[in-house]
Amino acid sequence: MQNDVIMAGFGGQGVLLIGKMLAYAGMHAGKEVSWMPSYGPEMRGGTANCTVVISDRPVGSPVIQCPRAVLAMNLPSLDKFESALKPGGLLLVNTSLINREPKRSDVRVVKVPANDIANELKNPKGANMVALGAYLGATEAVPLEEMEKLIRETFASKPAVVESNIQALRRGYELGRAQSQGEDLP
């Protein structure tokens, strides 16, 4: 059993961070994991992305050409990675910043207004946590409790940040779960 995902967005949206958190939580849950950032020449304000693999077996390639899931936090990321997604794969779309419909009809789409939810929770920086939660809700790649534990440990010195991020994570998780009941990834 393997879960892999490309997480992509603008520099500053925190996609590298949630990718690392996913890898950490996977490691804590006893899985084999890898995290690989894109390190090509990118401009400030350009896109950033990382590939995370979570597997029951030692990770083969840490770079995935056709991922089982893509998390697109902005339009350039959707444009870039939508076509790479495996047929039947999971496409998570941040509808707060992406105003077009996905072109693929052979994939499972989960729509998450990540920035709107984060703003509603008065945690505007927490859009990445909403998206991470949605990914977990749609895939159960690692248990939600494991991720909450990680957030508590990571931000131990800032209790307010812990609570608001866990709230954001849970809202995303519910959305992800509601939109993908009983469906398996390839």
Place this chain on the structure above:
Amino acid sequence: MAKKLMKGSEAIGEAAIQAGCKLFFGYPITPQNEIPEYMSHRLPQIGGTFVQAESEVAASNMIYGAAGSGERVFTSSSSPGISLMQEGISYIAGSELPVVLVNIMRAGPGLGGILPSQADYFQATKGGGHGDYRLLVLAPWSVQEAADLIQDAFDLADFYRNPVMILGDGLIGQMMEPVEFHPDRKPCKELKPKEWAATGCKGDRPTNIINSLFLDPAALERHNHKLQAKYEAMARDEIRCAEYGTEEPYDVLIVAYGTVARVCVTALEDLKEAGIRAAMVRPITLFPFPYAQVRAASEKAKAVLVVELSCGQMVEDVRLAVEGTRPVHFYGRQGGMLVTPEEVVDEIRRLLTVPQLEADHA
């Protein structure tokens, strides 16, 4: 110690510290900048010294000088920077000094690009600098193995009084994976005190002189023979490789090293599902090369496929190992493009088609 999630470059830095490295001299270059960055903040914490040299040529001469003191010395760079260091590396090998070098390879030639490559195999294993010398070359395929091999590299360098190179690619430098350190680890070789080190003696013992200049040709020939005997000892005692699926019958043997071998492991799983029989040998030491192991494994196959991120370099050593007894094919990507498991599977399917097999055996 618990597992930590670390970038390959940082794990390499930490492993060097844990191996007792106190001195780092280097010059930044992508994709391995996290190594000097890590060393620059960690070394002062343990009473060590980090120097950002004015160039790679300078850095290689700084490690040459510092290694003469007997301290554990380390530098890292990426392909173009390693080319600049070749002068110092040849002097270090000629002077029989232990240093550890890391080359996180990027695509070349020239400035090339910053993405992963394995195109420095020839440079690492066949020379690079001038003169008859060899580096002991270790090729990790994961962050954990990179950390483990760095620690062994310091022991091997001290034992043989020879530069040891860790040859990784951009993926090894950039990716994060769980890694565990073993602070109570024992050296992988039995090490003697460094009585040759130039530490200052104030007349208490004969002066130690570290030098690669021998103007007397007979003395230089003797020195060369001594170096060759060392390389023969490495070939006898230090070969490391891993085998995958060689206990079952197979038709194709893959030979691959570093992160490419991981891609090939995924391909082996896909091939198995498709009912195609294949196995793999992964050299971990590139010098000394596991000729005998590759030869033995090839004898159970109809054909051999070498997969590299280059235009075909290790394939020459595989051909030397097989000595014409099996057809040796090559598949590679260049320029920072990566091999995918699907490509390896397709290539093996192609090799197993009847016309190709007949051509192989014509």
